[in-house]
């Protein structure tokens with residue numbers, strides 16, 4: 001009997017399979033990008049501040065720059081009246097200094113004039129132009145934002161290994177840097193195989209279904225920080241599959257396939273890639289997602305995920321998502337995980353790590369999770385209405401309601 005007939009591929013644990021993947025995927029080379037082009041990439045070289053932020057002492061309020069001791073006795077009944085020597089607006093320090101007994105009108109963000117040590121907000125005054133009546137005292141330092149109180153000169157403001165989201169992009173612009181050295185978002189080509197698959201929008205014949213995994217996985221790549229490219233479905237012909245995989249190598253940092261990796265006579269992905277000797281196929285002790293393949297095809301990581309839709313999705317989250325993070329130089333963290341209380345009993349197969357679709361809710365300081373009623377790996381409906389995956393460890397077969405379980409939140 002052949003290995004296919006006996007199913008004699010080795011069985012390995014989820015952790016063993018993930019360890020092999022993380023030990024093999026290359027970290028992407030760095031790129032120099034304009035700041036906004038770098039959104040979602042991972043900083044490869046730290047960015048530091050060439051000057052302090054704020055660069056100069058400035059006003060936190062629209063009001064009047066004063067010498068605090070001049071207004072120490074100001075009250076509603078006996079306001080202090082001061083001559084206004086000019087206006088200081090942000091970007092135009094028309095008045096660079098004041099003396100005791102004088103004031104300058106000042107706007108939020110405008111530099112403090114030398115000699116002034118407090119700002120009186122306009123609400124505490126009559127708002128005068130030539131002279132101003134000030135009816136409350138302002139202590140020294142009142143409403144002054146000090147140079148360097150946000151960021152010190154030379155301080156690292158965004159460290160290497162940080163994903164550039166909006167706050168980091170704002171921070172880098174704020175220290176005057178227009179370009180950054182980053183690891184780009186991995187370009188991931190997604191390939192679905194199967195003679196039965198038709199494009200959504202077209203008519204179905206008997207035995208046919210609409211292709212959905214390619215769409216789902218391409219979207220999942222984007223959610224994981226990569227750029228997904230969905231390929232047209234490939235029919236179950238080894239030559240066509242190999243040709244397509246080779247064609248995609250020029251643009252792919254990684255390839256994800258779905259379907260054709262189990263024990264059938266048309267499991268072409270396995271047939272083609274096993275033949276190249278670079279991708280290995282295993283049974284992984286998990287449900288769903290048992291048949292898996294991974295390897296470097298001419299140096300490019302290829303993940304061959306199973307065809308059952310929920311199996312493909314769970315496999316992506318457990319193996320591909322951490323790998324895409326590692327390729328960007330990020331920690332290969334799993335999806336954000338919380339501990340939750342099970343609302344109902346669940347059963348789990350012995351020896352397999354079970355990922356059950358669940359609905360997680362947060363109420364009164366506690367997470368509660370309910371497993372979806374149906375858990376078949378073809379039942380995409382219950383995945384589309386779930387928000388989490390409940391993890392039941394390999395050695396556990398029964399978990400009564402009230403048990404505490406680890407639950408991974410799906411991207412939301």
Ligand SMILES: Nc1nc2c(c(=O)[nH]1)N[C@H]1C(S)=C(S)[C@@H](COP(=O)(O)OP(=O)(O)OC[C@H]3O[C@@H](n4cnc5c(N)ncnc54)[C@H](O)[C@@H]3O)O[C@H]1N2
Pocket residue numbers: 192193194196197209210211212213214258259260261262263264267288289290291305306307308309311377378
């Ligand atoms: N004799 C055995 N049969 C199967 C085993 C096994 O161990 N022994 N494992 C089962 C498990 S578990 C899984 S998971 C599947 C994996 O099969 P394949 O990866 O070879 O996937 P296909 O046979 O191509 O398809 C399975 C199923 O999924 C549908 N499918 C496939 N691609 C798509 C797509 N892009 N969009 C939507 N649906 C898709 C396909 O029509 C099939 O229904 O094997 C079991 N069998």
Ligand code: MOO
Pocket residue numbers: 286287288289290291306308311312377378
């Ligand atoms: O492992 Mo399959 O992935 O259960 O349906």
